[in-house]
Amino acid sequence: MSRPTTVTAAVLVIGDEILSGRTKDRNLGYIAEYLANIGVDVREARVVPDVEDEIVAAVNALRARYDYLITTGGIGPTHDDITADSIGRAFGVPVGEDPRAIAIMLERYAPADLTPARRRMARMPEGAELIENPISRAPGFRIGNVYVLAGVPAVMQAMLDFAVKSMKTGALMRVEVIAAGSLPEGLYGEALGRIASAHPNVAIGSYPSFRDGRFNNQIVVRGKDEEAVAAARRAVEEMVAALSRNAVAS
Amino acid sequence: MSRPTTVTAAVLVIGDEILSGRTKDRNLGYIAEYLANIGVDVREARVVPDVEDEIVAAVNALRARYDYLITTGGIGPTHDDITADSIGRAFGVPVGEDPRAIAIMLERYAPADLTPARRRMARMPEGAELIENPISRAPGFRIGNVYVLAGVPAVMQAMLDFAVKSMKTGALMRVEVIAAGSLPEGLYGEALGRIASAHPNVAIGSYPSFRDGRFNNQIVVRGKDEEAVAAARRAVEEMVAALSRNAVAS
Numbered sequence: 343m344s345r346p347t348t349v350t351a352a353v354l355v356i357g358d359e360i361l362s363g364r365t366k367d368r369n370l371g372y373i374a375e376y377l378a379n380i381g382v383d384v385r386e387a388r389v390v391p392d393v394e395d396e397i398v399a400a401v402n403a404l405r406a407r408y409d410y411l412i413t414t415g416g417i418g419p420t421h422d423d424i425t426a427d428s429i430g431r432a433f434g435v436p437v438g439e440d441p442r443a444i445a446i447m448l449e450r451y452a453p454a455d456l457t458p459a460r461r462r463m464a465r466m467p468e469g470a471e472l473i474e475n476p477i478s479r480a481p482g483f484r485i486g487n488v489y490v491l492a493g494v495p496a497v498m499q500a501m502l503d504f505a506v507k508s509m510k511t512g513a514l515m516r517v518e519v520i521a522a523g524s525l526p527e528g529l530y531g532e533a534l535g536r537i538a539s540a541h542p543n544v545a546i547g548s549y550p551s552f553r554d555g556r557f558n559n560q561i562v563v564r565g566k567d568e569e570a571v572a573a574a575r576r577a578v579e580e581m582v583a584a585l586s587r588n589a590v591a592s
Numbered sequence: 593m594s595r596p597t598t599v600t601a602a603v604l605v606i607g608d609e610i611l612s613g614r615t616k617d618r619n620l621g622y623i624a625e626y627l628a629n630i631g632v633d634v635r636e637a638r639v640v641p642d643v644e645d646e647i648v649a650a651v652n653a654l655r656a657r658y659d660y661l662i663t664t665g666g667i668g669p670t671h672d673d674i675t676a677d678s679i680g681r682a683f684g685v686p687v688g689e690d691p692r693a694i695a696i697m698l699e700r701y702a703p704a705d706l707t708p709a710r711r712r713m714a715r716m717p718e719g720a721e722l723i724e725n726p727i728s729r730a731p732g733f734r735i736g737n738v739y740v741l742a743g744v745p746a747v748m749q750a751m752l753d754f755a756v757k758s759m760k761t762g763a764l765m766r767v768e769v770i771a772a773g774s775l776p777e778g779l780y781g782e783a784l785g786r787i788a789s790a791h792p793n794v795a796i797g798s799y800p801s802f803r804d805g806r807f808n809n810q811i812v813v814r815g816k817d818e819e820a821v822a823a824a825r826r827a828v829e830e831m832v833a834a835l836s837r838n839a840v841a842s
Binding site: 364547564 | 608633639778789800
């Protein structure tokens, strides 16, 4: 059997408004789930402010390390939208007005309405490919392995649908969720650790949530090998069943 | 007048479940808003998986660069909870069972119920100070400028209330929000850029949201100098009023 292929990605959220807490990011979770479902594993995410040096450093660190980097934010028409220029600097290429982007924007705006601010949205690093924006037309772009998307979730999501068409994808992650309910992590932690050691080809996590004064636990088995995931799931289910019987009996 | 003091922080979210998209992070937004309200500016955030090398690298990068680092996640009783050990390695100090943590946990658990898995939660890097956990008792900790909190939001929030007591705080960020409504960014982008250039002591951002097929824009002025923020706010308000009259007149 061939080894399941792995394709990795990072997400870079760009914007002061996320770091001030004023806007709660919804893009990372959406992108992570979307990419997981097509066989691209998000391995890291960062949030940086609207500061060119910070964006450049993060882009260069992340694009070197993962197959893909998805950025969100900073491609609008105002002075604080500096993502295109930052990406150009990260790649060491000039940034200029892209005639293809202007042509697309002229489908929405009359020439007189294509203000200098709007023309900013047509600035692209040299060599970039455009990413369609069916919502408000001004495109995102891809350069190298970096996909540059809008920050507004509805626009980002539409761009992502287009962007993924050019990504290679790996084997899908198989995910099995076993409900542990109110069985305490402290009672199954040791046994789960032994199961994790015995099943090295999967990742096993235990995730508590807390609601109405009670913990509710889930155990998640993840991996690319279907049989390995199934075997680990059975071991976890048997452990939970055995410990639950003990808990009731005691 | 003395220069407003600035205190900075970074947030490190630790956990495979955030990067898989299965769990949507709610801690970053909460911490960012909470710290902003007490005069601590969050300048960067990262999300890393439950992998020791990744946690160590991120902790060392962020604690060197900012006044404080807040981590969330990975301090429970299961094998995938490796934050304490990772922090110990980042600081180059041994990690062992802390008698103070054991004593606190014995207030909740009978000695026979203090399983080896639960005892894992008492593992602390040498020199750490405990952070109280009024929800489920097992404490977080602080070492140097790093605060290590739980990942479950209710527990993290309770720990944060305790953690901030030992933080120095800077001048509060003043934030003014000016509604631009449906006035397009592309119509005010140039004028706003000129205002931003003329008011270098504040940060001005323009934030569109998109709902029910329409954009709704807000302009945000942020800064530590109350007079500078007020002056920039007035300039933005006058610009929005003037452009809105033009838009109606045209």
